[in-house]
Amino acid sequence: xxxxxxxxYRRSVRHFSKDPLPERLLDNLKKYMMQxxxxxxxxxxxxxxxxxxEQPGAVSGPGRVEAPxxxxxxxxxxxxxxxSAGYLAEQLTLYLASREVGTCYQGLARLKEQPPETQPELxxxxxxxxxxxxxxxREPEEASRLxxxxxxACKDKLSEESRTILRAARMAxxxxxxxxxxxxxxRNRIHLFARKERLGLxxxxxxxxxxxxxxxxxxxxxxxxxxxxxxxxxSELISERSWKNNEYILTLYWKNL
Numbered sequence: 001x002x003x004x005x006x007x008x009y010r011r012s013v014r015h016f017s018k019d020p021l022p023e024r025l026l027d028n029l030k031k032y033m034m035q036x037x038x039x040x041x042x043x044x045x046x047x048x049x050x051x052x053x054e055q056p057g058a059v060s061g062p063g064r065v066e067a068p069x070x071x072x073x074x075x076x077x078x079x080x081x082x083x084s085a086g087y088l089a090e091q092l093t094l095y096l097a098s099r100e101v102g103t104c105y106q107g108l109a110r111l112k113e114q115p116p117e118t119q120p121e122l123x124x125x126x127x128x129x130x131x132x133x134x135x136x137x138r139e140p141e142e143a144s145r146l147x148x149x150x151x152x153a154c155k156d157k158l159s160e161e162s163r164t165i166l167r168a169a170r171m172a173x174x175x176x177x178x179x180x181x182x183x184x185x186x187r188n189r190i191h192l193f194a195r196k197e198r199l200g201l202x203x204x205x206x207x208x209x210x211x212x213x214x215x216x217x218x219x220x221x222x223x224x225x226x227x228x229x230x231x232x233x234x235s236e237l238i239s240e241r242s243w244k245n246n247e248y249i250l251t252l253y254w255k256n257l
Contacts, residue, residue, distance in 0.1 A: 086213025
């Protein structure tokens with residue numbers, strides 16, 4: 001299974017086997033961790049693989065899913081840092097799903113000790129649990145997702161390219177299945193917005209930023225699948241405006257090869 005296909009079939013796993021993953025798969029994962037593409041090159045980050053057999057008490061926190069392995073994502077605790085971490089994490093979760101390995105985002109889980117070699121300005125943002133599971137996949141129609149009509153506003157009729165990108169974006173996982181993204185589509189541009197957090201809870205705001213990075217990777221991966229030359233940019237015209245219910249994030253634009 002390719003990563004793009006995994007977008008539609010991957011599910012968040014709550015039950016993992018204690019069986020270890022093959023050493024070759026873990027070695028390949030470590031190599032892939034060195035190859036992931038950051039959303040913002042200016043944002044420093046670190047990804048740490050935690051093996052529960054070697055560090056049995058390393059992970060704690062409310063709502064923690066018991067798994068044999070975790071990926072810990074460190075970055076700056078800012079909107080850009082959290083968004084970038086989500087973008088990195090989704091590359092790895094889809095890589096694992098494409099190899100039939102189950103994953104689950106853990107927004108409240110924590111490491112009991114900060115790794116000594118981690119830069120002091122980098123904070124643990126979240127973890128991803130992973131391992132062997134019988135729950136790794138589900139059919140796309142089983143996913144509880146909002147319809148494109150509720151997620152996207154279109155000035156013109158949706159092109160096939162826009163529809164394909166939005167279908168991939170729609171399937172992105174999010175904290176508590178909040179699906180905070182909204183889209184405005186115009187020709188070869190998709191403007192991404194985030195629903196404002198009405199409860200004012202910092203934890204929800206932080207995870208919302210992570211969610212934005214996740215959905216952006218789905219959008220870029222779908223554009224790549226279509227052989228589009230795509231890029232992300234900030235629209236100054238849109239960013240200067242004030243929006244009542246949403247916050248502008250980025251714009252995906254493309255041209256055909």
